[in-house]
Structures are given as C-alpha cells and as structure tokens.
Amino acid sequence: MKRLNLLSASILIVSALLLNAVRSVNAQGLGPSQSLTQQRNDTPQQTQAQAKQSPSPTRVKQAPPPVNSVNGQSTSDEIRKDGDQYAGLLRKVREWILGISTQGFFNFIIAAATLAMAVFSYLLVCVTRELHKATEGALYVNRPFLMVTKVECTDTKFINGALTHKFAIHLKNFGVGPADIVTYIASADPNDTPIGYVTEIKEPELLYFPENGQRLSDSLVGPGEEVTDRIECRSTLDPTIFALVQDRSKTLGINGIITYRGTAPKSYETRFFWWFFMDADYKPIRFVRAFRPDLNSHT
Numbered sequence: 001m002k003r004l005n006l007l008s009a010s011i012l013i014v015s016a017l018l019l020n021a022v023r024s025v026n027a028q029g030l031g032p033s034q035s036l037t038q039q040r041n042d043t044p045q046q047t048q049a050q051a052k053q054s055p056s057p058t059r060v061k062q063a064p065p066p067v068n069s070v071n072g073q074s075t076s077d078e079i080r081k082d083g084d085q086y087a088g089l090l091r092k093v094r095e096w097i098l099g100i101s102t103q104g105f106f107n108f109i110i111a112a113a114t115l116a117m118a119v120f121s122y123l124l125v126c127v128t129r130e131l132h133k134a135t136e137g138a139l140y141v142n143r144p145f146l147m148v149t150k151v152e153c154t155d156t157k158f159i160n161g162a163l164t165h166k167f168a169i170h171l172k173n174f175g176v177g178p179a180d181i182v183t184y185i186a187s188a189d190p191n192d193t194p195i196g197y198v199t200e201i202k203e204p205e206l207l208y209f210p211e212n213g214q215r216l217s218d219s220l221v222g223p224g225e226e227v228t229d230r231i232e233c234r235s236t237l238d239p240t241i242f243a244l245v246q247d248r249s250k251t252l253g254i255n256g257i258i259t260y261r262g263t264a265p266k267s268y269e270t271r272f273f274w275w276f277f278m279d280a281d282y283k284p285i286r287f288v289r290a291f292r293p294d295l296n297s298h299t
Contacts, residue, residue, distance in 0.1 A: 142263060144177045144179035144180075144223070145173065146179045147298060148169055148258075148270065149226065150287070151167055151169060151170070152228070153166070153167055154232075156284070161238070162236055162239070163236075164235065164236050164237075166232065167188055167232065167234070169186055169231040170228045171221060172227075173222060173223055173225050177263055180220055181230070181259070181260045182219070182260055183210050183214060183258075184213050184214055184258045185256045186231050186255075187235075187255060188253070188255075189253055189255070191203075191252075192251075201291050201292075206255060206273070210259045233254065237252075245278075252276040252278075253275055254275075255273040257269060258271075268298070269299045270298040270299075271295060271296060273290035273295035273296055275287065275290065
C-alpha cells in the first residue's frame with residue numbers, strides 16, 4: 001500500500017510538470033491576441049526566421065497524455081475521490097459523537113460494560129463447568145472397584161436338630177484407588193432350588209436397603225488388596241427348613257450388597273448372590289454364582 005501511494009504521488013508530480021511544460025510551449029507559439037488567420041499567415045514567416053537564426057531545426061516536444069488508471073479515471077481523481085470519502089466518513093462520525101448527550105454517552109458506556117460483564121460471567125461459568133467435569137473424570141478414572149471373588153464356608157454345626165453354617169465373603173479391590181466400605185448387608189437364606197427336574201432356572205427377586213446395613217471398623221481395602229475376614233454371615237436351619245434342604249426343594253443363597261466409596265464424593269454398590277450346595281453330611285460341596293446377571297451387579 002505504501003509503494004502504491006508513493007508511485008501515485010510520483011505520477012501526479014510528473015504529470016503536473018509535463019502539463020506546465022506544454023502550457024509554456026503553447027504560450028510561446030500562439031499569442032492570445034492573434035486570430036487564427038493571422039496565426040496561419042505568420043507561421044511560414046516565423047518558420048523562415050527561425051530557420052535563418054538557427055541552422056539546425058528544433059523539434060517541439062509534446063507532453064504525453066496523463067496516466068490513467070484501469071477504470072479510465074486519472075490517479076489524481078481517484079486519490080481525490082478516496083480523500084472525499086474518508087473526509088465524509090470522518091464528518092459523519094464527528095457529527096454522531098457531537099450529537100450524543102452526556103447522559104446518553106454514559107448510558108452507552110454502562111450498557112457496554114454490562115454486556116461485557118455478562119459475556120465474561122457466561123465464559124467463566126462454562127470454564128468452571130468444564131473444569132468440574134474434568135476433575136470428576138479424573139477421580140472416576142482413579143476409582144476403586146470392589147468385587148466378591150469367593151464365598152467360603154468356615155464352620156458347620158448340627159445341634160438339637162438345627163443346622164448352622166458360617167460363611168466368609170472374599171473381597172478384592174480391582175481399582176486403582178482405595179475402597180472405603182460404608183455399609184454392607186450379608187445373609188444366607190433358603191430359597192427355591194434354582195434348577196429343578198425340568199432344568200428351569202428360578203432365582204429370587206431381592207430388594208435391599210443399604211442405609212440400614214452394618215458398618216465396619218476396618219473398612220478400607222487398598223488397591224489390589226484381597227480381604228477374607230471383613231464380611232461374614234451365618235445361617236440357621238430349623239428342622240422344617242432343614243428337611244426341605246435335604247430333599248433339594250430349598251437351597252441356601254448367600255447374598256447381600258456392599259456400599260463403598262473412593263476419593264470422589266460418590267458411592268458405588270456391589271451386589272452378590274451365590275448358591276450353596278452341600279452333601280449328605282451337610283458339608284459344602286460347591287458354591288455357584290447366580291445365573292441372573294443383576295444378582296451379581298456393580299456400579
């Protein structure tokens with residue numbers, strides 16, 4: 001842009017100089033008081049006189065036409081037109097500023113400041129929300145993951161026609177953060193045998209209330225740690241229920257729910273349900289996880 005302005009100014013100066021030269025030559029060649037006929041008659045005489053005075057002919061240089069722009073207008077006209085446009089724009093801005101009163105000017109400033117504050121507040125809320133999501137995501141990645149890996153029968157007794165068992169729930173934290181057990185519910189209840197003679201799977205519908213569960217004094221399970229003596233439960237089968245278990249109409253189901261938390265302010269749940277089968281001497285044969293996935297679910 002600077003080079004274009006400098007070139008335009010140079011062309012304008014050269015054009016002005018050439019026009020002045022042409023005017024000087026015309027003023028010397030043609031007198032203002034002579035008529036056209038006299039000028040024609042005086043031309044041969046002037047030519048002869050000039051020929052006598054000067055042995056070599058002198059050529060009159062003609063000025064080149066003014067340089068035009070691409071659209072057919074001279075550069076000076078374009079510059080003048082641009083200057084008029086800028087001057088008009090500045091004039092309109094000046095008139096607009098002078099037309100604003102003091103109170104209106106302050107109202108405009110207050111409105112602009114209010115709008116800027118609103119935009120800033122909106123951006124701040126968006127950034128805070130994104131930071132909160134990122135923080136929760138980071139805490140969720142480092143969450144604990146507590147699962148029941150095994151159920152073990154640690155004691156069996158038969159006293160006065162009643163059969164009792166003691167069960168230990170094995171827990172392992174598969175997460176990368178510590179698990180803090182908040183409450184737990186664990187029980188061993190007789191339920192209808194899940195697999196009958198026609199191989200139909202029948203498993204109970206269970207409803208837990210974790211807020212009414214028990215608490216542990218040693219509730220922390222570290223990352224990768226496995227504990228076998230934290231959660232225990234017992235079963236007591238009276239003679240009537242014991243007779244149903246003997247003929248395979250009923251089967252013990254060791255079940256419960258564990259609520260725990262990690263570093264994030266969020267609680268997780270792990271449900272477990274294992275079927276317990278015993279031999280004729282009332283000893284445990286095997287434990288089998290429930291067939292329905294929701295009975296062994298986790299969050």
